[in-house]
Amino acid sequence: MIERVARRRLLLLAPLGIAAAGGAGFWALLNRMEAGTYDPRGVPSMLIGRKLPDFTLPGQPPGPGQPPGPGFSSADVLAAGRPVLINFFASWCLPCVVEAPVLSRLGRGGGTAIWGIAYKDQPDATAAFLERNGNPYARLARDEPGRVAIDFGVYGVPETYLVDRLGIVRWRYAGPLAEEVVSRQLEPLLKHYA
Numbered sequence: 001m002i003e004r005v006a007r008r009r010l011l012l013l014a015p016l017g018i019a020a021a022g023g024a025g026f027w028a029l030l031n032r033m034e035a036g037t038y039d040p041r042g043v044p045s046m047l048i049g050r051k052l053p054d055f056t057l058p059g060q061p062p063g064p065g066q067p068p069g070p071g072f073s074s075a076d077v078l079a080a081g082r083p084v085l086i087n088f089f090a091s092w093c094l095p096c097v098v099e100a101p102v103l104s105r106l107g108r109g110g111g112t113a114i115w116g117i118a119y120k121d122q123p124d125a126t127a128a129f130l131e132r133n134g135n136p137y138a139r140l141a142r143d144e145p146g147r148v149a150i151d152f153g154v155y156g157v158p159e160t161y162l163v164d165r166l167g168i169v170r171w172r173y174a175g176p177l178a179e180e181v182v183s184r185q186l187e188p189l190l191k192h193y194a
Helices: 002-035 074-079 094-110 123-133 147-152 179-193
Strands: 084-089 113-119 139-143 159-163 169-174
Touching: 084 094, 084 147, 094 113, 094 123, 094 179, 113 147, 139 147, 159 179, 169 179
Parallel strands: 084 113, 113 139
Antiparallel strands: 084 159, 159 169
8 A cells, every 4th residue: 555655656756757858958958058068969979089980982974964973982082181061962952052152162173172972862862962952072982771870979960070181070050051160160270180
């Protein structure tokens, strides 16, 4: 009988405990927002400061008005001898359309090496996407099964990584690149690691 009463009390107190934990989490979030330390894109990457994962990806078949993409590997990134931006994108990704002009500006004139990986996309759809939005990529590869994206820790597209000339991942950005992100975060890093 005493056990039953104790169980009932526990069951009655459980919602109160859950509400208290939720309230504490919300309070912590509000404090971080007020202090300016809250970053909604702040999912940390385990790759920052580490070597690029080993991978080899096939190229993009030629599309209308697009040359074939030769594909690339982690060894190719290292052999580039300069920093490389690796951008995961997909034709079905609306934010990828938003970042396309920013990537085109970055890649103009060969100033920044941008290598693209078509993530879980069909070759024809990727070709049509590049035809509509431009192709800023110096190298283009395909990751249809998404295994390389898993090794990178990609949780959505677009996602961009800066790899230095030694093959160390120095920066990651989840979401579409905007001019403000490029000027405040990426360009200083590109100058530093050039």
